[in-house]
């Protein structure tokens with residue numbers, strides 16, 4: 001496999017560091033000096049600088065102060081620490097808000113924000129765009145060729161939307177560009193329902209709690225527009241960076257499960273993906289194993305955004321977060337395990353928010369490398385320092401990637417449409433959770449998975465799983481069929497192929513254009529109350545155990561056969577005996593349709609059988625114990641295998657071949673023991 005070079009040759013090792021906010025400490029030179037000493041002790045080789053520094057860099061309009069930053073960057077460089085330099089648009093200075101109120105965001109209820117907080121500016125405002133471009137140009141001119149600067153960190157966690165008049169005007173232009181005529185728009189939005197036909201472009205307003213909420217096409221287009229507008233804002237930000245320092249790669253930090261942006265589209269505009277991961281380990285509402293699955297899914301998604309190119313873990317906490325409901329500390333072992341989990345799935349860095357705990361402000365209790373005590377004698381500092389030393393020993397992993405034979409489709413536009421739909425249940429539609437429940441079975445078997453949207457290429461996979469693909473684009477349907485015709489296997493579920501990309505229901509039977517692929521027709525979808533359940537019973541032509549029953553809850557699709565073979569049927573209620581699981585031979589491949597939302601054990605058995613049938617390659621051939629996963633990164637010479645135990649018990653993993661412990665070089669035969677929360681890296 002190819003090795004990637006994220007930094008155009010400037011860096012060739014795993015990064016370890018943090019968000020560094022020296023602008024909070026300029027009045028304490030003793031602390032700035034101590035920082036450098038501690039960074040070395042913590043084995044850090046990178047710092048992200050200037051993320052919220054606008055008010056220090058430009059305290060008055062047009063009056064710039066860079067001398068402090070010169071000193072910090074030079075000092076870091078002289079001490080062997082690289083810099084990821086931020087543009088400061090994530091939070092603006094007060095003078096900017098006071099002098100140019102148009103930069104303040106307007107909420108969906110049309111109330112206007114006051115100065116404060118962060119990430120709350122208008123993405124359309126020409127003034128905001130101009131002001132950020134000026135300061136970005138100055139940053140690029142001053143630091144774009146500094147040897148310490150290895151990457152641009154543009155803004156911070158872009159998100160949210162603005163409903164001001166400037167945004168409304170741009171939204172109308174965006175719609176005109178998309179639909180051409182009002183007639184076309186009205187038909188695409190089905191606006192004659194409830195007499196919502198638009199007769200003038202000027203009458204179109206973004207969705208509002210006191211206004212329009214029931215035209216789904218409008219709601220969907222507003223989300224697309226807001227995402228596009230943010231990307232346009234970002235493109236405006238990076239213009240001077242590209243012009244002045246074209247060799248410095250650009251990233252912006254994405255967020256966990258964030259629903260407001262189409263990251264797949266955004267990914268095309270950045271050089272390197274980075275993201276901020278804050279899982280709630282040891283919580284009372286989710287097991288560490290399920291939390292690990294959830295984190296793994298996100299890491300795989302961010303890697304898949306750029307087709308396998310390694311990403312950066314830009315932020316994580318070395319101990320706790322302060323903004324979750326309970327700030328529980330990471331238990332011993334978890335820091336190393338969760339950090340190396342990111343590396344295992346394709347990250348080339350472990351970075352933290354933040355380096356030194358703030359003395360005041362909203363995140364003064366958020367975990368950091370250096371605590372208020374100000375020295376290295378803490379459990380957290382020791383954990384961080386040991387991890388940094390470990391990363392130095394495994395640095396040949398840098399640039400390697402993951403090859404997956406399986407893809408799970410998790411599509412952001414589909415997610416928007418599912419959430420917007422009124423029915424068949426208002427709650428527990430659980431699109432993401434459903435994708436996770438399918439994904440978990442591959443994680444548990446140590447099989448690499450890509451997480452893709454419906455527009456990605458399917459042809460490189462053996463198996464594509466597309467649960468609840470409610471919003472189905474015509475082109476996706478055609479490509480899925482081609483994929484199966486050529487020998488691929490596809491698995492889908494209830495509530496697939498219901499609406500087109502304008503959120504209009506397919507006529508002529510669900511799952512719309514996929515009807516012939518699955519050779520079924522979905523006549524009705526039964527939504528169950530929480531206390532309701534049905535059962536599905538496995539038939540004797542299936543590879544699952546004949547007669548085995550599984551509980552079905554929440555959704556039961558009542559399908560008619562049009563050539564598919566029945567592998568299981570419902571047991572009770574008025575649809576007893578009707579098909580609940582089908583397979584259809586299509587060209588050289590197969591298409592499975594799971595009609596109901598079944599208990600976890602069903603998916604476990606189903607995929608266990610499918611994995612062996614499709615002969616999918618596993619990282620470790622033998623069966624992994626519960627809570628243990630094996631993930632793999634490769635280059636053309638080696639496989640780097642990460643064995644990770646997220647359970648609270650010691651686990652034994654059987655080996656069918658000799659493997660070498662990466663760091664020690666010791667050869668391991670037969671089996672390997674993993675302590676609670678232990679991770680071991682092997683080489684093959």
Ligand SMILES: [Zn+2]
Pocket residue numbers: 105106122123124125162163164165166167
């Ligand atoms: Zn606006």
